[in-house]
Amino acid sequence: MKSIVIYFSFDESTRTLAEAMASSIGADLLRLVPTGEFARTYYHHAENPEQIESAPGYNPEREHVWGSESVAMNNKPELEPFNFDPDLYEMIIIGTPVWALTYAPPFNTFFEKTNIKGKRIALFCTHQGIIGAALENLKKALKGNEIVQEIDFESPASRMDEYVETSREWARELLDL
Numbered sequence: 739m740k741s742i743v744i745y746f747s748f749d750e751s752t753r754t755l756a757e758a759m760a761s762s763i764g765a766d767l768l769r770l771v772p773t774g775e776f777a778r779t780y781y782h783h784a785e786n787p788e789q790i791e792s793a794p795g796y797n798p799e800r801e802h803v804w805g806s807e808s809v810a811m812n813n814k815p816e817l818e819p820f821n822f823d824p825d826l827y828e829m830i831i832i833g834t835p836v837w838a839l840t841y842a843p844p845f846n847t848f849f850e851k852t853n854i855k856g857k858r859i860a861l862f863c864t865h866q867g868i869i870g871a872a873l874e875n876l877k878k879a880l881k882g883n884e885i886v887q888e889i890d891f892e893s894p895a896s897r898m899d900e901y902v903e904t905s906r907e908w909a910r911e912l913l914d915l
């Protein structure tokens with residue numbers, strides 16, 4: 739039986755850790771990719787950070803508010819089509835950035851479209867120091883599964899090398915649980 743790492747990432751920190759975990763244990767990887775309006779902002783931001791930051795009127799606070807509004811509305815952004823059959827996996831690792839004190843909205847869509855039950859699940863999140871209810875809310879959304887482990891990574895951009903190592907080790911230990 740295989741493992742899979744399922745994640746969403748906006749500024750790529752969660753992606754880096756998800757990829758480190760997957761490569762460490764030979765797991766599949768599934769990235770949730772929003773489409774539509776949500777994605778236009780997402781790609782704009784991710785692909786041209788320097789251009790965006792030097793643009794007149796750029797306001798990082800505003801970007802933050804935008805995402806937080808998206809969470810507050812319980813937004814369910816459309817996702818690019820994905821193939822995911824939970825029955826293929828024994829262990830599922832789920833990773834999200836913390837957004838407005840909870841998990842990022844693409845997981846709202848993902849949980850609506852999938853039915854994960856009776857699985858062993860490990861959770862991780864990345865954040866800037868205020869984790870809020872991100873992991874607790876993931877656990878609620880994943881009721882009916884066994885949450886075997888959880889970990890959070892604070893300020894990942896400034897500690898990435900260390901966290902990549904921690905992630906690889908954490909994933910390996912999961913397989914022994």
Ligand SMILES: Cc1cc2nc3c(=O)[nH]c(=O)nc-3n(C[C@H](O)[C@H](O)[C@H](O)COP(=O)(O)O)c2cc1C
Pocket residue numbers: 746747748749750751752753801802803804805806834835836837838839840864865866867868869870893894
């Ligand atoms: C819209 C938005 C909301 C955020 N809300 C929080 C928050 O409530 N608490 C926190 O500690 N960090 C918050 N952050 C920071 C991210 O959780 C953090 O930078 C994370 O590591 C980003 O992961 P990524 O690089 O995979 O996108 C927020 C970031 C964004 C873009």
